Amino acid sequence: PASEIDLQNHNPPFSINDVTSLLKLYFRTLPDPLLTFDLYDQFLSAERESDNSNFIDAYLDVLRLLPKPNYNVLCYLITFLISVCALSDVNKMTTSNLSIVFGPTLLRPKVETIQSALDSPIVNKVVQNFLDEHDKLFP
Numbered sequence: 001p002a003s004e005i006d007l008q009n010h011n012p013p014f015s016i017n018d019v020t021s022l023l024k025l026y027f028r029t030l031p032d033p034l035l036t037f038d039l040y041d042q043f044l045s046a047e048r049e050s051d052n053s054n055f056i057d058a059y060l061d062v063l064r065l066l067p068k069p070n071y072n073v074l075c076y077l078i079t080f081l082i083s084v085c086a087l088s089d090v091n092k093m094t095t096s097n098l099s100i101v102f103g104p105t106l107l108r109p110k111v112e113t114i115q116s117a118l119d120s121p122i123v124n125k126v127v128q129n130f131l132d133e134h135d136k137l138f139p
Contacts (some may be wrong), residue, residue, distance in 0.1 A: 027077075027105045034070055034077070035126075037110040044119060047126045056136050059129065063137065076139050078116075078130050085131060099128035 027034055035043060039062055045060040063071065081098050088094045093101075104122035109116045130137060 010099050024101065027102070033106055033108050034074055035107040036066065036070065037108075039065055040107060040109050043107055043126050044122050047129065055129075056133060059133070059137055074130075076117055077102075077106075078134050078138055081131055082134055095128050095131040096124075098131060099126075100126040103127040 042062045042065070045061075046055065046062050049055045049058045052058070063074075066074065081102070082092050084091065085095055085098060088097075103126065104120060107123045107126055
């Protein structure tokens with residue numbers, strides 16, 4: 001059984017960087033990313049429609065295809081990241097910065113190619129839209 005770790009009173013103390021690095025590492029080492037290999041192209045297509053007034057619907061259509069456990073974890077993660085953004089005056093973690101950190105961790109192709117490297121700004125924008133439009137995407 002797992003034991004609880006007191007993050008505030010641990011000796012030596014953990015830094016917030018330790019905890020956030022562990023969170024990012026966890027998502028990065030999942031055998032299938034949280035947003036799944038199978039939905040990679042669909043999320044990118046939804047983002048490419050972002051200048052269209054219906055892009056929220058396009059995002060919702062893809063989010064509905066996520067396995068339920070993935071969707072639930074994504075909801076919790078987005079809620080957590082929104083609380084991090086709320087302190088951006090102190091921690092400098094805006095939705096843009098968080099999307100750069102978490103985008104490639106949450107949404108990646110099965111095979112890394114030159115094209116997927118070129119698509120990294122689109123991947124980051126998907127995660128940024130999750131954060132910016134969280135009230136519409138994760139009601």
